[in-house]
Amino acid sequence: MVLAQRLAEQGRLTQEEYAHLIRLRTDESSMYLAGKADHIRREIYGRDVYIRGLIEISNICRNDCYYCGIRRSNTGCERYRLTKQQILGCCREGYDLGFRTFVMQGGEGSYSAGEIADIVGAVKETYPDCAVTLSLGEYTRGEYKIMRSAGADRYLLRHETADREHYRKLHPFGMSYENRMRCLYDLRELGYQVGCGFMVGSPYQTAESLAEDLKFIEEFSPDMCGIGPFIPQRDTPFWDMPAGSGEMTIFLLSVIRLIKPNILLPATTALGTVMHNGREQGIHAGANVIMPNLSPLSERKKYSLYDNKICTGEESAQSIRILKEHMRSIGYQIVTARGDIKKP
DSSP: OHHHHHHHHHSOOOHHHHHHHHHTOOHHHHHHHHHHHHHHHHHHHTTEEEEOEEEEEEOOOSOOOTTOTTOTTOTTSOOOBOOHHHHHHHHHHHHHHTOOEEEEEEOTTSSOHHHHHHHHHHHHHHOTTOEEEEEOOOOOHHHHHHHHHTTOOEEEOOOBOSOHHHHHHHSOTTOOHHHHHHHHHHHHHTTOEEEEEEEETOTTOOHHHHHHHHHHHHHHOOSEEEEEEOOOOTTSTTTTSOOOOHHHHHHHHHHHHHHSTTOBOBOOHHHHHHSTTHHHHHHHTTOOEEOOBOSOTTTGGGOOSSTTOOOSSTTBGGGHHHHHHHHHHTTOEEEOSOOOOOOO
16 A cells, blocks of 8 residues: 555556566455545546547458457458548537537548548547547658648547567567657647546556556656557457456556546446446546437447457446436546646
């Protein structure tokens, strides 16, 4: 508990201390940090939980990451790519439901920077009071600049792991830890609100590699951070690996909130997949963002990053009323706003 108390007081630890905190996690330390994280989040954001309309625009990907169900070599994946009009249709439905941020997520290389810029420009012209977040992987600095100039506000790019050796165990030759990090710094310099993130319990992950992730978040100070438990997918090389822990994910949400009190921190669908009421527990532990699915119903199951993904139930945008009731029942409220990061 000494390290947990120090983190709550100082908002930072050494890398070795982070590893020690993780290895010695107990129910007592988890509850303590969750309470501290919830308190500090309420000081900045009150009871507000921001909703983002997630649009999974394509499951075509040029990469072959060992953990991902839409990896290039998965011949069992039924591919799709939404048109500009389909994406605008998702935004129209979302706007009517109260969403003021749209998150366009997809496999890498599905669209050129020019195509994305065209779509972003159309969304911003139609819905000027909305924010557009992109989560489309690695591009060149020039391509990121094109999308930013078209009106993109935020960019989510999970760094996956801040441990170079661990990165090599998760990705094939040709993918580069250094390029991933280059992208994050380019995005920041271009004026995006930037999000990073990692999987909890991914194969070969250690307390030391998680500590590197926490130290990176402390030093990079992202506007957003998306973490969720690793969940195996049957058509990947990691199909028989154990899933990550929901409890550890919630613990790390609290740690990240204490490292950066004003961060935008999602309670993810993956967390809701591995734990009953996982997202609600994540909110209690310091998260303040939920991303219901706006993707066309016909395509949701095809975006199979991992097995058993919840894709037609209460995670969907159409069930926003149920989501509001859930949040109200645990003492929070869904708000319809852009939900930009606030000053601490």
